[in-house]
Amino acid sequence: MNRRLLLAMPAGLAASAALRAVAAPATPPLPPGTPICRGGLRRVAEVPQRDASTPEAADADYLEKLGLLEGHLIVGRKLLDAGEARLAVPHFGHPIRELYTWLEPRLALRRAPGFERELEVMEAWAEGGNVGTDGRFGQAWESLAPKLANAKRAIDPHRLTSPRFMLSHVAIMVYDVASDYGESIERGRIINVVEYHDSMGFLFYAQQTAGEQLKGSHAAADWSEAATVLEDLHQLAYPNLLPPSRLPASVSTVRSRSDRIQAIAARAVA
Structure with missing residues (x-):
């Protein structure tokens, strides 16, 4: 098309560069009539x-x-x-x-x-x-x-190896996670499943990026801290591939992880 x-x-x-194919865990089927990408x-x-x-x-x-x-x-x-x-x-x-x-x-x-x-x-x-x-x-x-x-x-290679630039990039991605996570919610429940998965995918990308940077960066402590924040968010807001019946975390809680990573970026080597 x-x-x-x-x-x-x-x-x-x-x-x-390298996209990882990780098989998803078994998940229950969606409830009948669940809206898909209403917008x-x-x-x-x-x-x-x-x-x-x-x-x-x-x-x-x-x-x-x-x-x-x-x-x-x-x-x-x-x-x-x-x-x-x-x-x-x-x-x-x-x-x-x-x-x-x-x-x-x-x-x-x-x-x-x-x-x-x-x-x-x-x-x-x-x-x-x-x-x-x-x-x-x-x-x-x-x-x-x-x-x-x-x-x-x-992209300028100096930026791709700059802990401050790349940590800021990950912080921006987590802000996008929070934005789409918020779009998925209505009346305290996750209703728009596509937006929920949008936000989940952005988090998976952020985690992948942090993992790659952790392997080759001279700012290992900063990237390790960021990776911990991201994994905490993963476990908190995305316990399974399909959304849970109860809202797992507030939007402000998710967005706070972006602020934490931006704070790490602010003190990192440029």
Whole structure:
């Protein structure tokens, strides 16, 4: 399905080289009649844009959008591995119509290869009701990984190795986690399952990023602390792949984790 033939309508937002395929735990089925993505997809013009008036701000904005895209793909893959093709579909559609439209001209400016075709193959796989992540999906995933890595390497390399810049990036991603988590809630319950999974995917991406940075950074203590905050949030707000019947945490509790990581970033080496 060509994204240029579709109008986008609201939902969540969303970089790294190797995407991990971790099979999701067994989860109970959704209650009958649970709304799926009541708002639809967000128009590209409505996607919030961060200040990009300086090279550093432009890199932060670009990296955030890559992270949002990758977060969608991570949770979409987990849903496919769990046999939840219907729930996975939006997490391959949103990247094409919300995020890739924004990213495509910026990838070209940074001379990074595009990857629209891979996203389309993944979406078609989920839309076809396929589960698991082999076949054409697996081929597209393998093709996408180095392209995402190249897209990320288009950022100033000094920023990619800066603990302060990358910790701030993770803090921004956790702020996005809180925003979409809040969008999933109505009258004290998680109603919009797609928004809940949006936020979950952004957290998985943040955890993946922290793990990668912890391996090679000279700020190991800072990244270890950040990883602990992220794991605490994971256990608190996302106990299973499907949402619990009771609200696991308040939005302010989730957002406080972003503040904690931003505080770590503020004291980290630039």
